[in-house]
Amino acid sequence: MFQHPDEAHQVSQPDVSSFARGYQRGLAWGTARREPIVKTARWSGLVAAAIILAAMVGVYGFRWQNDVTYGVSHVLPLPAATVDNAPIWYRDYAARLRHAEAVYARQSSGTDGEEVTGLEGYAMDRAVYDHVLRDIADSRDIRIRQSPVQQRFQRLYTGDTARARLARAPGVSADILKRDIANRLLRQELKARLTEAGELGEQDINTWMCQRVQQRDVTYWLPGITPS
Incomplete structure (x- = not known):
C-alpha cells in the first residue's frame, strides 16, 4: 500500500526530560570544577589586599622601607609628597633613596x-x-633628547674609573644616574634661557631654583622625613 512520505519517514520527537537531566548533570559538573578556582582566586585577592593594606600602614604609619613596600609601590601608586597638588610617587622617592644609600x-x-x-x-x-x-x-618648552644623556652616561660611567666602578656597585641605579644627567642638562639649558632673557641677574641657577622650590606648596606624606 502506498504510504505518504511523512508516514514512511516519521521523525522521533526528542526526549526533553532526558536532555534536561543531562544538562543539569553537566551544569553541576562544571560548577564543581569552578568552585576550587573561584575559592583560590578569592583567597589570592584577599592575600593581595592584605599585603597592600599592610604596606600602606607601614609606609604612612611606621615609615617602612623594605622590599615589600617598594614592590607594592610599583603596583599601587603611593604618594610620598605633593607639589602644588601634583604627586611625587613613593616608588620614585624610594628608588632615589636606595641609590643614595x-x-x-x-x-x-x-x-x-x-x-x-x-x-x-x-x-x-x-x-x-x-x-x-x-x-x-x-612650562618654557625645554626638552632634552635621550641621545646626549646616553652619550654622557657612557663617557662618565664606563671603563675602569672610580666613577664607573661606583655605577656598577650593587644598589646603584643606572636610571637615577641618567636622570641626574638629564636634569643637569635641563638646568644648563634653563640657565642659558634665563640669562638670555635677563631673568637670572647675579644669582646662580641653583639659588634661583631653590627660591622657586620654596615658593611651591609642598606637602610631605611620609612621617619623620625632614627635608633640609
Whole structure:
C-alpha cells in the first residue's frame, strides 16, 4: 500500500526530560570544577589586599622601607609628597633613596641611624627639586633628547674609573644616574634661557631654583622625613 512520505519517514520527537537531566548533570559538573578556582582566586585577592593594606600602614604609619613596600609601590601608586597638588610617587622617592644609600655605603664604611635619616631627607629634597625643575622646563618648552644623556652616561660611567666602578656597585641605579644627567642638562639649558632673557641677574641657577622650590606648596606624606 502506498504510504505518504511523512508516514514512511516519521521523525522521533526528542526526549526533553532526558536532555534536561543531562544538562543539569553537566551544569553541576562544571560548577564543581569552578568552585576550587573561584575559592583560590578569592583567597589570592584577599592575600593581595592584605599585603597592600599592610604596606600602606607601614609606609604612612611606621615609615617602612623594605622590599615589600617598594614592590607594592610599583603596583599601587603611593604618594610620598605633593607639589602644588601634583604627586611625587613613593616608588620614585624610594628608588632615589636606595641609590643614595648604595652610593654612601660604597664611599664609606657604613651608615648609622642618624645618617640614614639624613639620606631620607636628601632623597626627598632631590625628588621635590627635580619635580620643580622639570615643571619649569616644561612650562618654557625645554626638552632634552635621550641621545646626549646616553652619550654622557657612557663617557662618565664606563671603563675602569672610580666613577664607573661606583655605577656598577650593587644598589646603584643606572636610571637615577641618567636622570641626574638629564636634569643637569635641563638646568644648563634653563640657565642659558634665563640669562638670555635677563631673568637670572647675579644669582646662580641653583639659588634661583631653590627660591622657586620654596615658593611651591609642598606637602610631605611620609612621617619623620625632614627635608633640609
